[in-house]
Amino acid sequence: MKIPGNGAAGPALLLCLCAAALWSCQKTAPAQADQGRGIILGFSQIGAESAWRTCNSRSVQEAAAGAGIQLLFSNAEQKQENQIRALRSFIAYQVDVIAFVPIVADGWDNVLQEAKDAGIPVLVTDRKISVKDESLYAGFIGTDSVEEGRNAGRFLLEKFRDRLGGAEPVRIVEISGTVGSSPEVGRAQGFREVLAPYPQFQIVYSESGDFLRSKGYELMRDILDTRTDMDVIFSHNDGMVLGILDAVKERGLKPGVDVVIVTIDAEQAAIDALIRGEINCVVECNPNQGPEIMELALVLARGEKIERLIHVDERVFYEEEDLSALGPRGY
Numbered sequence: 001m002k003i004p005g006n007g008a009a010g011p012a013l014l015l016c017l018c019a020a021a022l023w024s025c026q027k028t029a030p031a032q033a034d035q036g037r038g039i040i041l042g043f044s045q046i047g048a049e050s051a052w053r054t055c056n057s058r059s060v061q062e063a064a065a066g067a068g069i070q071l072l073f074s075n076a077e078q079k080q081e082n083q084i085r086a087l088r089s090f091i092a093y094q095v096d097v098i099a100f101v102p103i104v105a106d107g108w109d110n111v112l113q114e115a116k117d118a119g120i121p122v123l124v125t126d127r128k129i130s131v132k133d134e135s136l137y138a139g140f141i142g143t144d145s146v147e148e149g150r151n152a153g154r155f156l157l158e159k160f161r162d163r164l165g166g167a168e169p170v171r172i173v174e175i176s177g178t179v180g181s182s183p184e185v186g187r188a189q190g191f192r193e194v195l196a197p198y199p200q201f202q203i204v205y206s207e208s209g210d211f212l213r214s215k216g217y218e219l220m221r222d223i224l225d226t227r228t229d230m231d232v233i234f235s236h237n238d239g240m241v242l243g244i245l246d247a248v249k250e251r252g253l254k255p256g257v258d259v260v261i262v263t264i265d266a267e268q269a270a271i272d273a274l275i276r277g278e279i280n281c282v283v284e285c286n287p288n289q290g291p292e293i294m295e296l297a298l299v300l301a302r303g304e305k306i307e308r309l310i311h312v313d314e315r316v317f318y319e320e321e322d323l324s325a326l327g328p329r330g331y
């Protein structure tokens with residue numbers, strides 16, 4: 001699996017007392033100016049694999065600055081071992097709260113036990129984890145990947161309603177996200193759940209593109225070398241779909257017309273392609289989680305409990321929808 005790094009240096013633990021950023025991806029105002037004075041939050045981010053992720057990092061940094069929370073921001077450059085090292089350094093530093101985006105769902109039990117033993121509350125953000133003891137973390141805030149997958153499936157039910165009950169198959173190529181990550185698992189699950197009652201929907205090929213545009217392009221170019229017998233391409237994120245669009249066009253095919261394209265995230269570039277008719281449906285995944293993360297961090301820093309599961313708001317964008325009033329996406 002080829003994973004680009006974010007630079008030659010090792011994962012940097014940056015003391016990030018972020019000044020007001022020049023540009024913002026946040027739609028909500030930063031939480032409670034100055035309420036966070038004296039609070040230190042250790043945040044372990046996955047890396048910068050997509051525009052979505054960059055926006056997610058910016059949202060966290062801007063919201064921390066707005067709340068006056070001292071943020072120790074660590075970039076794991078796509079490696080779980082770097083994230084575990086970052087969490088250990090937060091524990092050694094005795095931060096008030098730890099928050100992190102788990103690159104994959106498994107493998108967190110030991111380090112979270114260490115945080116618990118040190119009395120540091122942990123907030124899981126964006127991606128979900130699977131641990132033996134649920135008390136190892138305080139709660140989760142992030143996106144509902146299963147519902148996103150369902151929404152992608154529901155669009156296809158509507159798009160191909162004429163074929164429901166008929167004999168003609170709807171052949172689907174799925175390009176999925178990072179293997180073992182909760183969005184990869186959840187999106188695949190929700191998608192299949194909705195389509196399962198209708199046997200004409202057939203997933204004829206499924207491969208991970210690791211949420212990377214470059215991988216999406218390479219995979220689709222290779223797939224189109226051997227087969228064009230597909231009605232739908234379902235991409236687990238917009239980054240990959242942008243590469244997929246390039247590969248499809250290189251073959252002289254019209255994306256959105258010759259093959260139906262469904263994707264998840266709702267980056268500006270994907271919305272633009274939807275408006276151009278090259279994508280048929282974009283399921284939103286909301287990266288602007290910073291303000292809520294800061295509010296939850298303040299509660300945890302006071303030693304109080306938070307809700308176990310919080311999903312952020314998301315919607316779906318469809319072809320032929322009037323999106324002229326839609327503001328800039330910011331990512």
Ligand code: GYE
Pocket residue numbers: 049050052053126127143183211236237238239264265285
């Ligand atoms: O869809 C993708 C990213 O974890 C939900 O990660 C997130 C996913 C998002 O890089 O673009």
